[in-house]
Amino acid sequence: MSLVIRTAESTDVHKLLDIYAYYVTDTAVTFEYEVPSLIDFQERMQSIQAFYPYLVAEEGGRILGYAYASAFHPRAAYAWSAEVTIYLDKAARGKGVGSKLYRTLENYLKEMGILNLNACIAQTDVEDEYLTNTSQVFHEKxxxxxxxxxxxxxxxxxxxxxxxxxxKLCGNHDKEVRPVVSFQELDNKESSS
Structure with a gap:
């Protein structure tokens, strides 16, 4: 079986929330205290998908993780920056799934015109059962x-x-810069080609 990276669909929301729930209840990877409701999680997903890519990694019909981008800041001057986020099923970590997800996400963001990728990561001076610095190491790689x-x-x-x-800087910061296009506009251009 081969790993497939695809756009998240509304039918994926249960599986994605299951992956995220572990990070809420058992880790300090996210600073969220309570697992969001299915409706809240679905609304978050739809809000992100209105402009940015939201991707899943799937193998043999099983979702192994997901990654997405979101607005770094709402002001117009920040349009060329995006915050990136990734969560993997705990059994899928360390198998290259995250790297493939991020590469695909980054390629889409570059096509959209995004130049700066920003990741907000929980980090600790002393690793414990709730948090290691694995995410920082992953991002460095x-x-x-x-x-x-x-x-x-x-x-x-x-x-x-x-x-x-x-x-991570992923493009040239020229004086004249093209406007950022939404993932949907990008997807529509590819579909009509």
């Missing part, structure tokens, strides 16, 4: 660089964790 640390800014499981920002 993908070419991201640490650009900032917010010390002891997240409190979960009666412990304080850091939050770091990592960045």
């Amino acid at each position: 993908q070419g991201y660089q640490l650009v900032g640390t917010f010390h002891q800014s997240g409190y979960k499981f009666k412990r304080w964790y850091n939050m770091i920002w990592m960045e």
Whole structure:
């Protein structure tokens, strides 16, 4: 069986929420305390998909993870920057699924005109059962660089964790820059070709 990266569909929401729920209840990877309801999660997904790619990795009909981009900041001058996010089924980690998901996501974002990729990551000075620095290492391997640390800014499981920002530049920052197009516009152009 081969790994397939595809656009998330509304029928995937249950499986994606199952993957995310583990990170909420058992880790400090996300600083969210409670698993969102299915409706809330679906609304988040639809909101992101209105402009950005939301991708799933699937093998043999089983979803192994998902990745998406979202607005880095709502002001117009930030249009060329996007925040990237990835979550993998815990059994799929360390098998190259995340790298393939991110490469595909990054390629779409480049086509859209995005120049800066930003990742907000939970980080710790002392690894524990809730948080290791695996995500930071993963992003470094993908070419991201640490650009900032917010010390002891997240409190979960009666412990304080850091939050770091990592960045990857994926395009030229020319004086004249083309407008960013939505993933849907990009997808429509490819469909009509």
